[in-house]
Amino acid sequence: MNKTETVTIYPAKNITGGVSLPGDKSISHRYAMLAGIAEGTTKLKNFSSAADCASTLSCMEALGCAVRRTGGEVEIDGAARKLRAPAAVLDCGNSGSTMRMLSGMVAAQEFASELTGDDSLRKRPMKRIMDPLRQMGAEIEAKGEGDRPPLRITGRKLKGMTYKMPLASAQVKSCVLFAGLFAEGETTVEETVATRDHTEQALRAFGVTVKREKGRATVAGGQRLKSIEAYVPGDISSATFFLCAAGIFAGSNVVFDSVLLNPTRAALLDVMTQMGMKLNFLKVEEQFGELIGTVQAQAAGLKGATIKGGLTAALIDELPALAAIAPYTREGIEIRDAKELRVKESDRIAAVAENLRRMGATVEEFEDGLRVPGGQKLHGAEIETYGDHRIAMAFSVAALRAEGETKIVGSEAVAVSYPEFFETLERMVER
Ligand code: S3P
Numbered sequence: 027m028n029k030t031e032t033v034t035i036y037p038a039k040n041i042t043g044g045v046s047l048p049g050d051k052s053i054s055h056r057y058a059m060l061a062g063i064a065e066g067t068t069k070l071k072n073f074s075s076a077a078d079c080a081s082t083l084s085c086m087e088a089l090g091c092a093v094r095r096t097g098g099e100v101e102i103d104g105a106a107r108k109l110r111a112p113a114a115v116l117d118c119g120n121s122g123s124t125m126r127m128l129s130g131m132v133a134a135q136e137f138a139s140e141l142t143g144d145d146s147l148r149k150r151p152m153k154r155i156m157d158p159l160r161q162m163g164a165e166i167e168a169k170g171e172g173d174r175p176p177l178r179i180t181g182r183k184l185k186g187m188t189y190k191m192p193l194a195s196a197q198v199k200s201c202v203l204f205a206g207l208f209a210e211g212e213t214t215v216e217e218t219v220a221t222r223d224h225t226e227q228a229l230r231a232f233g234v235t236v237k238r239e240k241g242r243a244t245v246a247g248g249q250r251l252k253s254i255e256a257y258v259p260g261d262i263s264s265a266t267f268f269l270c271a272a273g274i275f276a277g278s279n280v281v282f283d284s285v286l287l288n289p290t291r292a293a294l295l296d297v298m299t300q301m302g303m304k305l306n307f308l309k310v311e312e313q314f315g316e317l318i319g320t321v322q323a324q325a326a327g328l329k330g331a332t333i334k335g336g337l338t339a340a341l342i343d344e345l346p347a348l349a350a351i352a353p354y355t356r357e358g359i360e361i362r363d364a365k366e367l368r369v370k371e372s373d374r375i376a377a378v379a380e381n382l383r384r385m386g387a388t389v390e391e392f393e394d395g396l397r398v399p400g401g402q403k404l405h406g407a408e409i410e411t412y413g414d415h416r417i418a419m420a421f422s423v424a425a426l427r428a429e430g431e432t433k434i435v436g437s438e439a440v441a442v443s444y445p446e447f448f449e450t451l452e453r454m455v456e457r
Contacts, residue, residue, distance in 0.1 A: 035425035049258030064104035066253030081119035111137035130201035134208030186211035227315035259286035330357025352398035372412035406430035
């Protein structure tokens, strides 16, 4: 991140209107990477405007794929499985997805590469991908302390394997399946807790045969990928902030156009419904295995919720926003089994607890989560984003119902996933 910027959020009465969301970040990463190893030119519409996805595109360019971009329209010329040795270190910026998933692809190429990132990414754990890649025969070294980036990867011939994931991570699953495309024989990933399945869907979209059984996905090495033309569904993790904002004002009415409704990503919609939000689904369709639709959200006061186990994994990116609005719910929100939140772009458990307290809330912090009692009144405060986009957006939402103004210090972080966030929020709030 460059300079620290501050945005001031003033209390609001309501939130209304339509939102056109940037393309889903998770799907944009996967389509861009698979396009890079496919045959032919992939044409994508509504590609994510996130800085994270721009990092993926520039890495693919550095690996020899021509990329042409005009706003949300992106064309990528595929390298037909043979990427080119990068002339410089691959900069993944703030993006854990870029580093972890791309590692699987470059591990089997005929060259060495180095992947690095910003201060936040260089603090994130990489053992989770190094272990399975090494088991497949990869040569991979972490140059940072304690298996932290930069990663130095020397391309090797890989062998397929069956990998039982010790943690719930779609990035790890994707890394291993991507490596499996280049490995000898079959590669299977087993998960005990279901994670987002965009990689499995995207592989099929590009013509790869993926065998899917309960808790398992298998690919055979050596398969050819064919380019696609696709529209990237709106990012449901970005929609979350407006959904939560709508949830805390009785008269809110928000419509999300063409938003991703993949069941492995849409758990928030179930949770919000159980909490008392009224959701109407219009025009639901399927594109390349991904459900997409229009959703109208109307609030009428939120009850509380307990989020634990598999639900925590399904909601992992949505938890900061949910926790930030928890004081405004009737019974409050308890989140458990969420240790992974401590190794995201920031320690999101600590960041949420700290900022809620700055706003005057009572919070109980656990090693694996938080309990935030309901029925609390918050006041404006200075919010520390810790350079984390989701913390910046979550507390911009909490600020809408606080008394007095709130300063989001480090507001520029929103560009990591949603550069248009503040503009869109400003257009939708009624004061
Ligand atoms: C992502 C998976 C999740 C999520 C991240 C995006 C993905 O990370 O938090 O924002 O696109 O696969 P983990 O795989 O570390 O759980």
